Amino acid sequence: MSASQTLGGSSRCGRVLGPSFDKIVKNAAWRKHSLLVSACKSALDKLDTISDSSSNLNSHSPLLGISPSDAEFLLQPLILALDSAYAKVVEPALECAFKLFSLGLLRGEIDTNSSVNTVVSRMIESVCKVCGIGEEAVELAVLRVLLAAVRSPCVLIRGECLLNLVRSCYNVYLGGLTGTNQICAKSVLAQIMLIVFTRVEEDSLDVSIKTVSVSELLEFTDKSLNEGSSIYFCQNFVNEVMGASEGIPDAKLLLHSPSTIVQNGSDDGPLPVGAAKVTNGNDKEELGDREANDGAESVGAGTRGSKIRDDGFLLFRNLCKLSMKFSSHENPDDHILLRGKILSLELLKVAMGNGGLIWRNNERQVILNFELQLLCFYHLLFVSRPVELDIADIIILYYQ
Structure with a gap:
């Protein structure tokens, strides 16, 4: 066995992290990266001392089979490599992050404002920032990591972390080094x-997703x-x-729909992402009633079982806001702003094209749809003809 095959020890995460x-x-x-080199060697x-532990498979650790403290220690060198802004070490760090996400080795709920999995949220933040070093290959590698992270x-x-991820992709679209x-x-x-929005529709992470054309x-x-x-x-x-994230072999790793996980006051293990603990029979009955509605009724912010949909609606509203941005008096013909607005409309069209009853069957979605209609009306008045065609498509999709 070659040396490269033994790097990282016997754990699944180690076989990705070690090389x-x-x-x-x-x-x-x-000399310039002495701290980074030292951190990598220590990791x-x-x-070499870590093996997959069954006791850690269901822990709150961001790395599969590794304790939370060890996981933070092992991910820190990746963050240092990304923050170095040195392409030769950034690229292997991005490749490693891609493999961790696509193989299902990184796991959990990731939110900038949460105290859980802060090391992973910091890693995603570093991935988003690294586009600024001005390397064509790095831009593509960042896009690859971000899509793998969302797909896993x-x-x-969640929340601001999701919005930051989307903003980073916007920045590459508006200022990428090549067409x-x-x-x-x-x-x-x-x-x-x-x-x-497929997950919003199903209120589940484990859904079948078509590939964009x-x-x-x-x-x-x-x-x-x-x-x-x-x-x-x-x-x-x-x-x-998309193919790299398909068919993660261990079904136990999948983070089930928040509306289908019920734990009756048991502390047998951590709740899956998006799930909320149910502590009495009445709550369980209410949860069952929601399931009977086939996901048509969205749950408001702060209510159990709504995290996937809350984040979907947050993203939807931010796209609407971005589409409504006005140019400044100093630069009334801001081409970059116009491109960003057009892109927002096209993405809203994608979201609505994938929409179903979830967008029509309760008060919260009706409000969002009303906002979208106002947005469409605004752009029909003020945006160029090619965009009008896209807006018309959105309106048709809404009324179908």
């Missing part, structure tokens, strides 16, 4: 919309970004990430 740490050490500038030594059925990215990268960013954003995304806008084979490249890019 990545080794590559970071080899690529680092030792490699730690991995073992992770629920291909910008198309990739648009494709990733559309795929994220499909993932988020890149050629359809460029039907009305951004055709000029196509650099010959860009559409083919971007379609393969999305297909690869």
Whole structure:
């Protein structure tokens, strides 16, 4: 067995982390990155002493089979590598993060404002920031990691962390180094919309998700970004990430729908992501009543079983707000702002195209739909003709 195969010890996480740490050490500038090199070597030594533990499989640890304290210690070198802004160590760190998400080894609820899994939220924040180093390959690697993170059925990215992730993809779309990268960013954003709003519809993380068609995304806008084979490249890019996250082998890792998990006051283990503990029979009966409504009734903020939908509605409303931004008096013809507004409308179209009864059957969704109609009316008055076609499509989808 070669040395590279033994790096990281015998644990599943170690087999991903070990070779990545080794590559970071080899690529680092030792004087400039002495702290990073030391952290990676310490992590490699730690991995040699760790094996998968059944007692940690259902723990609150962000890494499968590893204790929470060890998980934080092992993920810290990845954050240091990402924060270095040095492409030669950033790239293996991004590749490692992609594998951890796509293989279901990173898990749990990730929210910037939460005290749980803070190391993973910091890692995602570092991933989002690293686009600023101005490397074409790094931009694509960041998009790859972010899509894998959203796609993973073992992770629920929430609140501000989800919005920050989407903003980072927006930034690549608006200022990417190549037309291909910008198309990739648009494709990733559309795929994220499909993932988020399919889960909103089902109120579950474990859902079947279709893959976005890149050629359809460029039907009305951004055709000029196509650099010959860009559409083919971007379609393969999305297909690869979506395929890598399919069929995670251990079904126990899947984070079940919050509306279908009931624990009657038992402390046998942590609740899955999005779930809320039910402590008495009355609560259990109420939960059953909600299930009987086939997910048509959304639960308000702060109510049990609503995290997936709360985040979906939060994202929807932020897209609406972004579409309503006005240009400044100093720069009335802000091309970047206009592109961002058009993209928001196209993403709203993707969301509505995937919508069902959840968008029509209660007061909260009716309010959101009313906001969308006002948004459509605004853009029919003020935005150029190609966008009017997209808006018309949204209105048709709403009334179908």
